[in-house]
Amino acid sequence: MRTVTPFPSPGEGAGMFADAVDALLAEARATNERRLLVLRGGHDATLDAAADALDRAGVDRSNASLVGHRDALGCERIDPHHSAELLGTTRDVVVVDCHDETRPNALGRVAGAVDGGGLLVLCTPGFDDWPGHDDRFDEGLAVPPFETADVTGRFRERLADTLRAHRGVALVDVVRGEATAVEDTTRGEATAAEDVDAGVDTQGVVVEDDGLTHPAPRLASGSVEFPAEHAFPAAAYEACLTGDQVDAVHAFEALREADTAVVAEANRGRGKSSAAGIAAACLAAAGDDVLVTAPEYRNAREAFRRARSLLDALDELTGDPGENPRSIETAAGGRIWFERAPDVADADDPDVLLVDEAAALPVRLLEAFLDYSRVAFTTTVHGYEGAGRGFDVRFRDRLAESDHAATDVTLTDPIRYAAGDPVEAWVFHALLLDARPPVDPLVEDTAVASVEHRRVTPADLAADENLLRECFGLLVYAHYRTEPDDLARLLDAPNLTLHALTHDDHVVAVNLLAREGGLDADLRASMYTGSRVKGNMLPDVLTSQLRDEDAAEPVGERVMRIAAHHACRSRGLGSHLLGAVRDTLDCDWYGVGYGATPDLLSFWRENGFSTVHLSTTRNDSSGEYSALMLDPLTEKGEALHDRHAEWFARRVSDVLADALTDLDPDVARAAIAACDADHSLSLTDADWRVVAGAAYGSAMYAVDPRPFRELALHGLVDDAVRLDPDAQRLLVAKLLQLRAWDEVVEDFDYHSRGTAMRALGEALVPLVAAFGTEAARAERERYAE
Incomplete structure (x- = not known):
């Protein structure tokens, strides 16, 4: 039953609204849990109510943050785009203004910043109107040629539904009276008039749910015990807050020995980064150089804070921490310093490598880190920072195959708040932070013959929680960068389409497509001159970088994600789904862009996609060069593909x-x-005599490298010659990339320069034999005599 309580104006004594806030906070503090306060109504009214709640609860503004676009509460304000600033911090109260923008990533980030006994406050429109309340996040989903009106509000409807359903959530309607009836569009004139007619005090608030859970009394937690035997100093274990953290620090002791690896897994807020920081301090205090890496420094900030604190307690801290917060030196000569994950390969070789938030990194980088003798990984099991499951699904196998003796430890006890915290439960549900594919036994007998293809609409996803969780769970497992914003895109973005394969009504493969192109002449001209156009990745690159102003006219579907369930990989499901989707497409081209690896390039080639571009800079996150590929479906698509494939074939040797x-x-x-382009040869008889002379006799490659490069390129694409992989690598490295002989000798483990030069000649022999003219054959005969 809804309860009407007066809304005190600022400066008045505590009223029933303040009593409701006090009761909510009192229960949160008594249980060391958090509570969620939702203030629904007009924009100004809800922010005023949030300010009054802070005042009535006696919350110091220095311990509160407002995430939004208005300075309204007299506390720190953070733009939703910069909400990552709250990661690793703690606040008594965080207020999220959802009127101007409801950004899923921001909700996932800031919820973890609220300390036990604190409040997460959401200021929202009325729930009936919130789904249709366009905001700034919608503008980001409206990629050309779509407009904001094309964006739906299913994600906000989901938030409202989960807020109604979860315990520990107080729902309060802020009612501001007849004078506000026109201004407060979230409740509407009719609703305000009904309140007046019913005699409701419209200068008040309506408490629909007080959010109190009335929990049973809990037993006091026991003290944290030290391990019976430990090599790290006792102060390290005294710095631990839970038994789980003690176990994690103890596990990190393995890093004192060579050829060891430690994996610490946990949900957010369990203290894994702190445990890594404590261990780093102990290792540095013993004189080790410890390199800490992560996607960004903010991910590792807590590890550095805990390391510096422990080293200070051990009287091992040297230097001025203000000079470089990303580097710590110890009296024993040890060091702890930070490098971003893509830059580790170029850094000084450390004694120990600590990888924080490993789940947020691509598997290729994680595999490279196994080159270090002593390495540790902290990884989020579920949650905002560690959504991608490449670590569990693929990297675990690489680690098991390595020479490292691996130690695993899992942390389950929360540090900042009590287990079973209702705010954490709501965030996980609302943002699907714990989404998973179907469990293995349900799908492990899947085969191409047993699956059905279906297009899954956003309405289907919104109406079927299990379908949504299985689809999103596969996307999460498939890609290390899947995040809460992607959930909203899946439900609301007008340019996205989802296709799935199901086995016994369970999702076993998904293909997420983005519609691109179809842009008008003015927008294409703007893109050509340097303007960035959202959501049109392939046309953007082909237009702005490759100077093709017409590239954004044809309409295409780009594969954003494709994933098959890990229990039924290598059964052709991905290829089958790509083909099934192709048969349904009504557009000019099918395309994809991704971090290029040999296996992926082969996969896409086998499925009919052709290379049209390789990026000339590495992806900032993955450290890989990107490949763009097209599969033309119409004459327009063929024209686009052919001109770019042929240009790629002409320029690739120069770019390499x-x-x-x-x-x-x-x-x-x-x-x-x-x-898929014309790589025909245009060598003259003089060219062939030089090339054949180098292959069979004493001619020198350095006299004229051009025909060698042209022949090497042709040999890599013409199936008439099956060169072994080592020969192909040598042709690429020496003839196309023009690497120095000394570099070739080192990279390919040749005994000497002469050995490498003879290997190049041997690699040319089958190419000259297969493609050479009469002049080449005559040159060969001269050396055969």
């Missing part, structure tokens, strides 16, 4: 010799082989 000289030769040869 310049911007891509450090590209993995296996990636280069796979990208070239996947380019």
Whole structure:
């Protein structure tokens, strides 16, 4: 039953609204849990109510933050785009203004910043109107040629439904009277008039749910006990807050020995980064150089804070911490310093590598970290920072196959708040932070013959929680960068389409597509001159970088994500789904862009996609070069593909010799082989005599490298010659990337320069034999005599 309580104006004594807030806070503090206060109504009214709630509860403004676009509460204000600033911090209260913008990533980030006994406050429109309340996040979903009106509000409807359903959530309607009836569109004139007619005090608030859970009394937690034997100092264990954290620090002691690895897994807020920081301090205090890496420094900030605190207690801290907060030196000569994950390969070699938030990194980088003898990984099991499950699904196998003796530890006890916290439960449900694919036994007998293809609409997802969880769970497991914003895109973005394969009504594969292109002439011209156009990745690159102003006219569907359940991989499900989707498409091209690896390039080539571009800079997150590929479906699509594939074929050798000289030769040869273009040879008789002379006799490659490069490129794409992989790598590295002989000798483990030069000649022999003219054959005969 709804309860009407007066809304005190600022400066008046505590009223029933303040009593409701006090009761909510008192229960939160008594249980060391958090509570959620939802203030529904007009924008100004809800912010005023939030300010009054802070005053009545006696919350110091220095311990509160407002996430929104208005300075309204006299406390720190953080733009929703910069909400990551709250990661690793604690606040008594965080207020999120959802009127101007409801950003899922911001909700996922800031909820974890509220300390036990604190409040998360949401200021929202009325729930009936919230789904249709367009905001700034919608503007980001309205990628051209779509408009904001095309964006739906299913994600906000989901938030409202979960807020109604969860315990520990107080729902309060802020009622501001007849004078506000026109201004307060979230409740509407009719509703305000009904309140007046019914005699309700409209200068008040309506408490629909007080949010109190009335929990049973809990037993006091026991004291944290030290391990019976430990190598780290006792102060390290005294700094631990839970038994789980003690176990984690103890596990990190394994890093004192060579060829060891430690994996610490936990949900957010369990103290895994703190445990890593404590361990780093102990290792540095013993004289080790400890390199800490993560996607960004903010991810590792807590580890550095705890390391610096412990080293100070051990009297091991040296230098001025203000000079460089990302580097700590110890009296024993040890050091702790930070490098972003893509930059680790270029950093000084450490004694120990600590990888924080490993689940947020691509598997390729994680595999490279196994080159270090002593390495540790902290990873989020579920949650905002560790949504991608490549760590569990694929990297675990690589770690098991390595020479490292691995130690695993799991932390389950929350640090900042009590177990069973209702705010954490709501955030996980609302944002699907714990979404998973179907459990293995349900799908492990899946085969291509047993699956059904279906297009899954946003309405289907919104109406079926299990379908949504299975689809989103597969997307989460498939890609290390899947995040809460992607859930809203899946439900609301007008340019996205989802296709799935199901087995016994369980989702076993998904293909998420983004519609791109179809842009008008003015927008294409703007893109050509440097303007960024949202949500049109392939046309943008082809237009702005490759200077094709007409590239954004044809309409295409780009594969954003494709994933098959890990229990039924390598059964052709991904290829089957790509083909099934292709048969349904009504557009000019099918495309994809991704961090290029040899296996992925081969997969896309086998499924009919052709290389049209390799990026000339590495992806900032993955450290990989990106490949763009097209599969033309109409004459317009063929024209787009053909001109870019042919240009790629003409320029790729020059690009490899310049911007891509450090590209993995296996990636280069796979990208070239996947380019469906004319690679015909145009060598003269003089060219052939030089090339054949180098293959069979004493001619020198250095006299004229051009024909060698042209022949190498042709040999990589023409199936008439099956060069072995080592020969192909050598052709790429020496002839296309123009690497120095000394570098080739080192990279390919040749005994000497002469050995490498002879290997190049041997690699040319089958190419000259297969493609050479009469002049080449005559040159060969001269050396055969």
